[in-house]
Each structure stands twice: as structure tokens, then as C-alpha cells.
Amino acid sequence: MWSKLIVNMAEATVTKLPYDEEYLQLGGRALVANYFMDLVKTGKMDPKCDPMGEQNVLMFCTGVLAGTNFTTSYRISVGCKSPLTGGIKEASSGGYMGKLMADQGYRMITVHGLPQDGKLRYLHIDKEGNAELVDAEDLRLKGTYDVVDAMRERYGDGISVACIGPAGERLYKAASIQISEFGTLHPSRVAARGGVGALMGVKGLKAVVIEKPTIPYKVEYADEAMFREAAKELNAFIAGAAKVDPFHNFGTISTIEKTGANGILPVENFSGKLYKDYKKLGVEEFLGRLAARGGCNKKPCQPGCLVQCSNVYHDADGKYLTSGFEYETIALFGPNCRIDDLDKIAVMDRMCDDIGVDTIEMGTACGVAMDAGKLEWGDADGVIAMLEEMRQGVGFGPTLGDGCEAVGLALGAKRIPTVKHQAISGYDPRNTKGTGITYATCPQGADHTAALTMGRAFDDAGRTAQAYASNKLQVAICFSDSMMCLFAFSNVVPKMHLLANLMSGLYGGPVDITRVTIGLGVKTLLTERAFNKLAGFTDEDDKLPEFFLTERSAATGAVFDINPVEMEVLFDF
Amino acid sequence: MITSYECFVPPIMGFGSSKRIGITLRAKGYKKAFVIYDKGMKDFGIADPIIENLDMANIEAVCFDGVLPDPPDEMVEAAAGIARNSGCDVIVAIGGGSSMDTAKGVNVLINNPPPIKQYFGVQKNLRPGLPMVFVPTTSGTGSETTNMCVISCVSEGKKDSVVSPVCVGTLAFLDPELTMGLPPKPTAMTGIDAFAHAVESITGAQANPLSDALARDAIRTINKWLPRAVDNGKDQVAREKMMEASFFAGMAFTNALVHLGHSIGHSIGATFHVPHGLACAFCLPEVIEYTARTESEKVVMICEAMGVTVPENATWQEIGALAKDTIRAFIKRIGLPNMEESGIPLEALLKIAPMVTADTGFALIPYRITAARVAEMFRSAYSA
Numbered sequence: 001m002w003s004k005l006i007v008n009m010a011e012a013t014v015t016k017l018p019y020d021e022e023y024l025q026l027g028g029r030a031l032v033a034n035y036f037m038d039l040v041k042t043g044k045m046d047p048k049c050d051p052m053g054e055q056n057v058l059m060f061c062t063g064v065l066a067g068t069n070f071t072t073s074y075r076i077s078v079g080c081k082s083p084l085t086g087g088i089k090e091a092s093s094g095g096y097m098g099k100l101m102a103d104q105g106y107r108m109i110t111v112h113g114l115p116q117d118g119k120l121r122y123l124h125i126d127k128e129g130n131a132e133l134v135d136a137e138d139l140r141l142k143g144t145y146d147v148v149d150a151m152r153e154r155y156g157d158g159i160s161v162a163c164i165g166p167a168g169e170r171l172y173k174a175a176s177i178q179i180s181e182f183g184t185l186h187p188s189r190v191a192a193r194g195g196v197g198a199l200m201g202v203k204g205l206k207a208v209v210i211e212k213p214t215i216p217y218k219v220e221y222a223d224e225a226m227f228r229e230a231a232k233e234l235n236a237f238i239a240g241a242a243k244v245d246p247f248h249n250f251g252t253i254s255t256i257e258k259t260g261a262n263g264i265l266p267v268e269n270f271s272g273k274l275y276k277d278y279k280k281l282g283v284e285e286f287l288g289r290l291a292a293r294g295g296c297n298k299k300p301c302q303p304g305c306l307v308q309c310s311n312v313y314h315d316a317d318g319k320y321l322t323s324g325f326e327y328e329t330i331a332l333f334g335p336n337c338r339i340d341d342l343d344k345i346a347v348m349d350r351m352c353d354d355i356g357v358d359t360i361e362m363g364t365a366c367g368v369a370m371d372a373g374k375l376e377w378g379d380a381d382g383v384i385a386m387l388e389e390m391r392q393g394v395g396f397g398p399t400l401g402d403g404c405e406a407v408g409l410a411l412g413a414k415r416i417p418t419v420k421h422q423a424i425s426g427y428d429p430r431n432t433k434g435t436g437i438t439y440a441t442c443p444q445g446a447d448h449t450a451a452l453t454m455g456r457a458f459d460d461a462g463r464t465a466q467a468y469a470s471n472k473l474q475v476a477i478c479f480s481d482s483m484m485c486l487f488a489f490s491n492v493v494p495k496m497h498l499l500a501n502l503m504s505g506l507y508g509g510p511v512d513i514t515r516v517t518i519g520l521g522v523k524t525l526l527t528e529r530a531f532n533k534l535a536g537f538t539d540e541d542d543k544l545p546e547f548f549l550t551e552r553s554a555a556t557g558a559v560f561d562i563n564p565v566e567m568e569v570l571f572d573f
Numbered sequence: 574m575i576t577s578y579e580c581f582v583p584p585i586m587g588f589g590s591s592k593r594i595g596i597t598l599r600a601k602g603y604k605k606a607f608v609i610y611d612k613g614m615k616d617f618g619i620a621d622p623i624i625e626n627l628d629m630a631n632i633e634a635v636c637f638d639g640v641l642p643d644p645p646d647e648m649v650e651a652a653a654g655i656a657r658n659s660g661c662d663v664i665v666a667i668g669g670g671s672s673m674d675t676a677k678g679v680n681v682l683i684n685n686p687p688p689i690k691q692y693f694g695v696q697k698n699l700r701p702g703l704p705m706v707f708v709p710t711t712s713g714t715g716s717e718t719t720n721m722c723v724i725s726c727v728s729e730g731k732k733d734s735v736v737s738p739v740c741v742g743t744l745a746f747l748d749p750e751l752t753m754g755l756p757p758k759p760t761a762m763t764g765i766d767a768f769a770h771a772v773e774s775i776t777g778a779q780a781n782p783l784s785d786a787l788a789r790d791a792i793r794t795i796n797k798w799l800p801r802a803v804d805n806g807k808d809q810v811a812r813e814k815m816m817e818a819s820f821f822a823g824m825a826f827t828n829a830l831v832h833l834g835h836s837i838g839h840s841i842g843a844t845f846h847v848p849h850g851l852a853c854a855f856c857l858p859e860v861i862e863y864t865a866r867t868e869s870e871k872v873v874m875i876c877e878a879m880g881v882t883v884p885e886n887a888t889w890q891e892i893g894a895l896a897k898d899t900i901r902a903f904i905k906r907i908g909l910p911n912m913e914e915s916g917i918p919l920e921a922l923l924k925i926a927p928m929v930t931a932d933t934g935f936a937l938i939p940y941r942i943t944a945a946r947v948a949e950m951f952r953s954a955y956s957a
Binding site for chain 2: 458461462463464465467468469471556557558563565566569570572573
């Protein structure tokens with residue numbers, strides 16, 4: 001039987017309990033939505049509560065297929081009421097944690113209350129499955145790379161680490177939780193968005209360290225043969241599709257080849273311009289540097305991954321610099337700040353991972369700071385200096401740490417690219433309007449994984465079928481985020497019906513795809529929206545910043561001209 | 574809004590124009606035509622004169638006369654098998670939407686392997702086929718000018734479309750003479766299809782000034798001339814006007830696309846085997862009423878094109894209601910039955926509401942509605 005772990009920071013206790021029967025067929029994003037709605041329904045959480053107060057809960061959970069051999073079933077989800085948006089938050093990440101949590105027999109770890117003694121601790125689960133809170137004062141304000149090194153020294157290589165850096169401890173609203181990769185242990189997989197690291201910080205929890213168990217937990221199947229047959233077919237299909245998937249062959253950086261060409265790539269704080277030199281940040285340049293300096297791509301971040309989109313990036317001297325170096329980081333610190341020095345952007349990525357902060361918030365915040373005259377366009381060293389101030393908690397650092405909107409408000413900026421206080425990602429919503437609809441309406445706030453519709457409507461910069469594409473994808477991604485990695489999911493679509501066999505083989509019941517599409521998809525979205533409504537969100541929160549509606553994109557001449565009614569009715573099912 | 578204008582197929586138009594097919598195709602250098610039509614075309618004496626006309630110009634004809642209504646994928650694949658081995662250098666389609674859609678489906682499969690259902694949706698990278706020449710014999714489908722073909726997928730019991738440059742014709746002969754013998758009922762059913770193209774494209778998300786102008790003109794023309802063509806099939810002016818309106822409406826929806834009315838039409842047509850135009854007409858008043866919420870200015874245009882003045886301060890609800898009543902009165906005027914009169918059971922009808930929201934064309938509707946709301950439209954239209 002699956003277990004859950006309840007961590008009480010007020011009393012510094014850890015309790016292991018059987019996992020709730022009613023949550024058995026939920027995981028990832030669906031579980032987060034249901035769990036937090038249940039907290040509200042049972043009076044344990046006021047939906048309008050201070051996200052940094054004692055009522056808020058920090059949850060780590062696995063997907064619904066964790067423990068199986070289905071590829072990418074070991075994503076980890078971090079859930080809470082978001083310190084950044086004030087609404088529901090599920091921050092999804094790869095890395096090794098999901099696998100070890102499942103091997104330890106845990107589907108969920110919930111962290112409650114605030115420490116009474118102001119002390120910093122970490123949660124340690126040993127090889128035998130014993131869990132305890134350990135004093136972490138020696139790690140105070142340490143970067144995440146140091147935290148991982150310290151844990152490796154204590155417990156060896158067979159561990160996963162989820163930790164915060166100085167940003168989380170300083171309670172910055174853009175603080176992330178960094179999660180170590182499979183194999184390398186680099187803390188470069190990230191539950192990045194919504195300030196989840198700030199909540200971990202206020203709870204005085206520096207890290208969650210899980211050792212590989214002596215005896216791994218064995219999943220109980222309702223019909224193991226059915227599950228294995230479907231998983232085998234799906235795994236083979238995904239492996240085949242991955243061979244021609246640019247995310248496998250190059251990494252997410254390959255996205256810039258499309259967005260740079262068609263004006264979707266954000267340039268100079270979402271000015272809507274084209275960026276002439278985007279190829280300097282393109283696939284050829286990237287692969288050339290990997291080959292010349294001893295880095296690599298095609299790395300899995302979790303065991304069993306067949307897409308293998310991750311990478312290791314070395315500096316000009318051939319020394320490790322960063323890993324999990326992704327499109328969003330490159331787009332937003334890059335052309336969005338008029339920077340096209342890949343090495344400098346890699347330094348920023350490494351700093352953000354080490355400080356424990358969301359690169360999307362940082363890239364957009366720096367773009368806003370440049371737009372407002374705080375820095376010159378293209379001043380990479382200025383950005384690096386500002387990130388260092390953030391680490392130290394001095395100067396402009398704390399403002400930057402609170403993310404894009406905080407920076408914009410502090411500088412009196414006119415163009416602040418956020419929705420629900422969260423920065424929009426590396427896609428200009430005028431030139432991929434379905435993505436704009438997603439930014440506006442997604443209960444998670446403007447989000448880079450919630451439904452990018454690029455290439456899925458007739459004309460990315462036109463109106464036709466954009467709402468339809470956003471609706472369909474938002475639902476699909478809700479259930480994908482509840483069971484697997486989005487990048488594997490994008491290759492599974494022609495055989496999607498087999499996801500029903502996986503659910504049925506694992507949990508029994510009818511082979512019915514609506515258990516996935518409606519049960520984990522539509523219902524999750526509606527629950528998230530209901531939570532946000534109780535938290536005080538209104539239709540006014542489902543809007544893009546005004547400048548996208550009034551300023552033409554210089555690349556295409558488009559404004560965001562989607563009829564508001566289309567967004568109002570987007571979630572009518 | 575930024576838009577691009579799509580103008581696909583140059584037509585040769587007017588009474589007797591189909592008689593130029595032989596000399597025109599010879600001038601273009603074609604030698605062997607794969608001629609597609611249904612048996613009715615032969616029985617009504619339409620196909621043979623055209624084939625003879627080709628023959629006199631030394632263009633050999635390989636005939637496929639097995640076109641079925643709502644072209645089933647299996648039939649299209651069989652025809653394509655014949656065409657591929659025929660050595661033809663041009664395809665000629667004679668007939669209504671079914672013949673032209675069959676021709677387009679055949680053309681998709683000339684250089685792309687079957688089954689055709691794998692190409693449903695927007696296809697940008699299909700290998701090109703042969704030049705296609707269309708000779709429509711009804712005024713309604715507009716298929717002669719569009720870049721899509723509608724095919725019935727037998728195994729899945731639904732209609733879907735291939736949208737591709739491979740579906741675009743090279744030439745069309747719009748000869749109203751070929752429509753003179755069409756009885757009142759099919760005249761009304763095909764004519765209302767053209768009307769549906771016009772009112773749906775004017776309220777569609779891709780509408781542009783060109784498609785609006787074409788659609789407005791088509792609505793005006795159909796409103797005036799379709800009742801006359803129904804009342805008196807020998808009225809040459811009415812037949813000519815209807816052919817022109819059908820072509821204009823076809824060009825309008827090539828630009829602007831159709832939406833909910835056709836999703837409903839496809840679902841009803843596939844389930845209850847109702848002719849396409851009629852299936853699209855059943856709920857058209859409700860559909861246009863629904864669009865008024867976001868497209869009220871366009872719905873005003875429709876009313877005005879139908880000769881109805883909309884009060885200046887009318888709300889979108891009032892505009893929608895006015896359009897609904899006007900369009901329904903028009904449908905009745907041309908003698909089309911409602912769903913109850915057509916023998917469609919209400920319960921079975923209500924059950925297919927989710928089929929409408931799952932239709933490919935649902936992506937194009939002006940704003941999202943639920944299956945429950947579609948069912949409300951069904952109820953409203955059922956006995957109206």
C-alpha cells in the first residue's frame with residue numbers, strides 16, 4: 001500500500017500514514033487541485049489566507065503512474081497556494097526525486113505549519129524508509145550546488161535532493177525549488193514557478209533528501225498484463241517518435257529556430273520586434289559548443305526517459321557550467337534583454353539554479369528593468385551583477401527576487417508582461433494568440449507549459465481556432481501533468497487511447513479514456529478555477545496586459561485581438 | 574485585423590459555357606481526362622454531351638460514373654485506384670458537391686498513398702496531383718472554388734475534410750444551363766447550402782473585407798432569386814443568378830471558412846442521411862442568432878442584405894432574434910421541411926449534440942458553446 005508523509009514544521013515532527021484511498025487515482029496536477037480544494041472544503045484552509053502564513057501547505061507528490069515502467073512517469077509536482085499569484089499552484093519538475101519517492105512507497109509529502117524556533121531543517125528519508133527532520137543551520141544561505149555536494153558527502157551518490165537556495169530563504173516570491181537530476185545530481189531541474197521556494201523557505205525547510213531504498217516499493221496492479229502490454233506499446237511508440245523530435249535531437253533550445261523566424265520570440269521586453277541574430281542562440285551554435293567543449297545533449301533527467309531532452313553545458317575552458325539549459329531561459333535572458341552571448345546566458349542560468357530562482361521571472365524582470373532604463377539593453381554583466389545582488393539580498397536584489405511584476409512596479413514601468421502576477425514566458429502572445437489565451441486564462445497564471453498553441457491554429461497571428469486550440473491543449477496538459485512528462489505526451493497523441501489501458505491495468509475499472517481526459521483533465525481545470533475564485537480571482541484576472549492589445553508587433557503588425565467573450569466561455573464544458 | 578485574400582479558381586461563366594471545355598482543355602495541352610460523375614448525370618443527359626465535347630477536341634475520356642452522395646472514403650479510394658493507372662493528365666468532375674469532392678479526394682490519392690482518412694485536417698505537405706476542371710450542375714456547394722473536400726469515413730461513421738492545395742481546381746465551367754432541369758426540392762436544398770456558406774462565412778473568425786463583400790452579395794442574390802428558381806426552374810435569370818451566388822459564397826467561405834452550421838449539418842447528415850444543404854439549413858437561424866453575441870455587426874449586415882432594417886439601438890439579443898426569424902421565414906418560403914417534418918426523431922437528435930462539439934469544424938466557431946447549448950438549438954429548431 002502507498003504511504004504519505006506528513007511533516008509538521010511547527011513541532012518538527014514527521015508522521016508516516018497510509019496514502020488516502022480517495023487520492024489513489026489522482027496524481028500530479030490533478031492531485032494538487034483536489035487536495036487544496038479539499039483543504040478549503042474541510043475548513044483547514046481559508047482560500048484567501050496569506051500564502052506565506054501557517055495555513056498554507058507545501059506538497060510534493062508523484063504522478064498517478066509513478067512506480068511503473070511507463071516512460072516519464074516519475075515527474076514530481078510541487079503544490080501550494082502560490083506566494084506569487086495567490087491562486088492554486090502546481091509546479092512540475094523532472095529529476096530523480098519522483099523515482100526515489102515512489103521507490104520509498106510515497107505518493108505524497110505534505111509540509112504543514114511554520115517553525116516556532118526559526119530554525120532551518122531538512123527532511124531526510126534513509127535507505128530503510130525512516131524519515132526525520134535534521135538541523136540544517138550549517139547550510140543557511142548556501143547555494144543549491146553546495147547543498148547537493150553536502151548531501152552527497154553525507155549520504156553518497158544514490159540520493160535525490162530537492163532544495164532551496166538563498167532566494168527561498170530570503171522569501172523571494174520568484175524563488176524556486178531545485179531538484180537534482182538523475183545520474184549527475186546537478187540541481188538543475190526546477191519546480192520553478194509561482195514562488196514555491198518562498199513557501200519552503202518560510203517553512204524553514206532547506207531540502208528534502210531521499211536515499212535509494214534497500215528494498216524498493218512494489219506497485220500493486222489490478223491487471224498487470226494489461227498495463228504492461230499498453231506500456232510496452234506506448235514506450236515503443238514514444239521511443240520511435242523521439243528519434244525525430246527536435247527536443248531529443250537538440251533540446252528545447254530548438255524552439256528558437258521557429259520563434260525567432262516568425263516573431264514569436266520575445267525581443268526587448270516583448271516589444272514585438274524581430275531579432276536579427278537569433279541564430280547566435282540557435283541549434284547549430286549550441287551543438288557546436290557542446291561538441292567542442294565536452295558538454296552533451298540527449299540526457300535523461302529521470303530514469304527510463306525516452307525523450308532525453310536535457311543537456312550539460314561547459315564553459316569556454318571545458319569546465320561544467322550548467323545543465324538543463326532551456327529555451328525559456330535563453331529566450332528571456334537572451335533576445336528579450338537584447339543579449340545574444342550564449343555563454344553569458346549560461347552563467348545566468350547557473351546562477352539562477354544555484355540561488356534557487358525562476359529563470360522566466362528573472363529574464364522577464366531584467367527585460368522590464370532594461371525597458372525602464374535601470375540597465376542598458378544587452379548589458380549581460382549588469383544582469384549578472386543584479387543576480388549577485390539578489391543572492392546577497394542587497395541593493396536592487398530583493399526587488400528582483402520578487403519577480404517581474406515587482407520590478408516593473410518598483411521602476412514605474414509601463415509594460416509589465418505578467419498575468420495573475422506571474423511573468424509570461426518566451427512566446428509573444430500577439431503572434432501566437434492561442435498561447436495568449438492560455439496566458440490569460442490558465443488558473444496557474446501565465447505559464448510556459450499550460451498550452452502553447454504555436455503551429456496548431458491556421459495562422460499563429462490570426463484569430464481563427466485559437467480559443468479552440470487553447471481549450472483542447474489546456475485540458476490535455478492538465479492530464480499529462482498528472483501522469484507523465486509533457487514532452488513524452490506530445491509524442492503519444494496518436495495512441496492516446498492507450499492511457500485508458502494504463503489506468504485500468506493499474507487501478508482496475510473500465511477501460512475508459514474519459515477517466516483521463518475528463519477525470520484528470522477537465523475536472524482539474526475546473527477545480528483549479530473554483531479554488532482561484534474562492535481565493536478572490538475574477539474575470540479581470542483572466543486578461544493580458546493592456547499593451548499587447550494596443551501596441552502592434554513590429555514583426556507581424558498584429559495586436560492581441562481575441563474577443564473577450566471567447567475567453568469568458570473558454571472553460572464551458 | 575491582418576488578413577490574406579484567397580482567390581483560387583478562375584471560372585468560365587455563362588449560359589453554354591460548358592461547351593467550351595473541349596477547346597479550352599486542348600489549348601492547355603491535356604490529352605486524357607479522368608471524368609468523374611454519378612449515374613444521374615448520364616440519365617439526365619448532362620454527362621454525355623460533355624464527354625462528346627471532349628472527344629471532338631481529341632481528348633480521350635476515362636469515365637468513373639460511380640459517385641455516391643456524401644462520398645464514402647472507400648468509393649474515393651476505389652476511384653483513385655483506377656485513376657492512378659489510367660494515364661490521365663487531367664481530372665474533370667461533372668455534378669454537384671459529391672462529384673467534385675470525389676474528384677478532389679481522388680486527386681489527393683494520385684500521389685499520396687491511401688487511406689484518405691489519414692489526410693483529414695489541414696495538409697500543407699501533400700504531394701501535388703493532377704490539374705482539375707470542375708463542371709458544377711447545381712448552384713450550392715461552391716466546391717468548385719474551395720480548397721477542401723468533404724469525405725464520409727465509413728469505418729468511423731462521420732464526415733471530415735481534407736484541406737489542401739491539392740483540392741484546388743485549375744478551372745471551372747459555370748454553366749447555368751446544366752442546372753435548368755433540377756427539380757424544386759434539390760434546387761432549394763442546394764441553394765440554401767450556398768446561403769449557409771454566405772451567412773456562416775460573414776460571421777466567421779477569418780472573415781475579411783473581400784469575403785464579406787462576396788457573402789453580402791450572395792445573400793442578397795439568393796434572397797431574391799432562389800425563391801424564383803424554386804418556383805420556376807425554367808427562369809434563366811434565376812438560374813444564372815443562383816450559379817453566380819453559389820460561386821461567390823464559395824469564394825467567401827474559402828476565405829472566411831464556415832463554422833457551427835456546418836458542424837451541425839455534418840453531424841445530422843452523417844447520422845440521419847439527410848441531404849447536405851437541408852442538414853445545414855435546419856439550425857441555421859439558431860446558429861446566426863448565436864453568433865450575434867460576438868458578431869452583431871455582421872448579423873446586421875445579413876439582415877440588411879435580406880431586406881430587413883435593424884433598429885439602430887438594437888441589442889445583440891434583439892439583432893440575433895431578428896436574424897433568426899428572417900432566415901427561418903426564408904427557409905420556409907423555399908419550401909424546406911424542418912427536422913420534425915423530415916422524420917428525424919427528437920431523442921436521437923438530442924443525443925448527437927456531443928458529435929457537433931467534436932466535429933473538426935467546431936474549432937472555427939466564433940466562441941465556445943457546450944453540447945447542452947447545441948441541444949437547445951436542436952429543440953428550438955425541431956418543429957420551427
